[in-house]
Amino acid sequence: MTAFSTAVDGLATDIRLPAGEGPFPAVLIRTPYDRTRHRAEACGWASRGFAAVVQDVRGRFASPGEWHPYTNETADGAVTVRWIRHQSWCDGRLVAAGASYAAHCALVLALDMPEDARPDAVIAAVPALGPAETAREASGVERLLSRAGWWAAHGDRRDSDESALDKALATDPGLLAHLPLTALPERLGRHLPSWADLWSHHDRGHLAARAAHAGPPLLAVGGHHDHFTDETVALWHAWGGPSARLLLGPWTHGLVTAPGPDAGPAHRLHLGELYVRWARRALSGELTPGRHGALALGGADLWLPAGTDGEPRTQRPRLLHGSVFTADPDRPVRSDELTVPTDGPPDRCLLVTTPLPRPLDVVGPASVRLRATAHTPSADWAVRLVALTPEGTAERLAVGVVRHAEPAGHDSAFTVGLGRLARRLRAGTRFRLEIAGHHFPAHARNPHTGDDPVTAHHLLASRREVDPAGVALRLHVLPSRPTPTDPAEEILR
Secondary structure (H helix, E strand, O other): OEEEEEEEOOEEEEEEEOOOOOOEEEEEEEEOOOHHHHHHHHHHHHHOOOEEEEEEOOOOOOOOOOOOOOOOHHHHHHHHHHHHHOOOOEEEEEEEEEEOHHHHHHHHHHHHOOHHHOOOEEEEEOOOOOHHHHHEOOOOOEEHHHHHHHHHHHOOOOOOOOOHHHHHHHHOOOHHHOOOHHHHHHHHOOOOHHHHHHOOOOOOOHHHHHHHHOOOOEEEEEEOOOOOHHHHHHHHHHOOOOEEEEEEEOEEOOEEEEEOOOOOHHHOOOHHHHHHHHHHHHHOOOOOOEEEEEEEEEOOOEEEEOOOOOEEEEEOOEEEEOOEEEEOOOOOOEOOOOOOOOOOOOOOEEEEOOOOOOOEEEEEEEEEEEEEEEOOOEEEEEEEEEEEOOOOOEEEEEEEEEEEEOOOOOEEEEEEEEEEEEEEEOOOOEEEEEEEOOOEOOEOOOOOOOOOOOOOOOOOOEEEEEOHHHOEEEEEEOOOOOOOOOHHHHHHO
């Protein structure tokens, strides 16, 4: 194996070449997270016959220039792709690969470039599609905790400090509650001009819209417990290339290094080996056309074909308490706690179903239909679905948040989407539904004044009323025990 470093248009770039005579197909990883952290990955590609190219994006680590997230990746990536294809060690074939922000770098090459700068295949894991998608839910509600953590760690700086937000919260536990949220950099003691700019982006769907016209094959990888799950699945659905594969496991944003509580031995895949095998087939044109893939069934230690959905089933939970409650942004329902307070006035509407008489395989989109009233002109409705096990423990299954702006006191019926579930639940499990006005700090608090939650200076409490008879939990349930599949067979066929 041969290893060397160079500068491509000034950007720090490491190359590892396989042993033997070339030329070779290449894999390109462009990252803001330090190219040196990818040495083992690059060696893995090179040992399997690929020229591995890993590059620090502009303004990060060893690459010069200013770091402007999501701004320079199309142009810089195109220069790098063209440079690689002109090297004697490259046979012209190229795979763009990456996870999170690096997946964005790979996708813009496939979707925004002319053919000579376009990769021949794309591996996009837990893709951060763009600033609008990462900043907000599809409903417009701001993703506060994840964005504050990312910007504290990586924003407007050359290096990274992964623990920056944790250290700041240890010193100032109320950090994320200070108003306005645009003043967060001052509380962190950091110069973060791009923090305020992040919230100015509302153009969701740019890459997803272009995905219908994609040319190369796609391997999209995500986790059931990742905050970009819906975007990953939507990308796979929209992809117009000759083939699209989806691998969705019971993992968080760290994929197999961060399994969820429902992961089993069958879900411990060797992703690197699978990526290499898929890339070989993609570059040789051996993948069958169409959308295929594998979906992990959490709690069951098996995989299903991607696209598997159960039959819709509606459950009517009974009210425990809180049909009338107060959504007080000074005492918000917290996203990091599953304990429900039993003293004081209710801060949420709490409902529960009867125990499951038999095991249940829930696979597909989940949602809650409700009729409710907010006595403020702006209101968020956060719905959390929790599994109560037969042993009495609580486990978060799904969360959905929507924002309503309508006359105070207006009674309305609406649906809150909870994303997709793929989970086997044991007999005796009960569903708990929590309907609240906040889900903080995962999401910014709605101030209930009609002001933008990012720039608001003042907060109001919001009286809420929920019609218990109008609450319906809609799940998709497999009618019989599923036939398992092999994830490698689904990805590679």
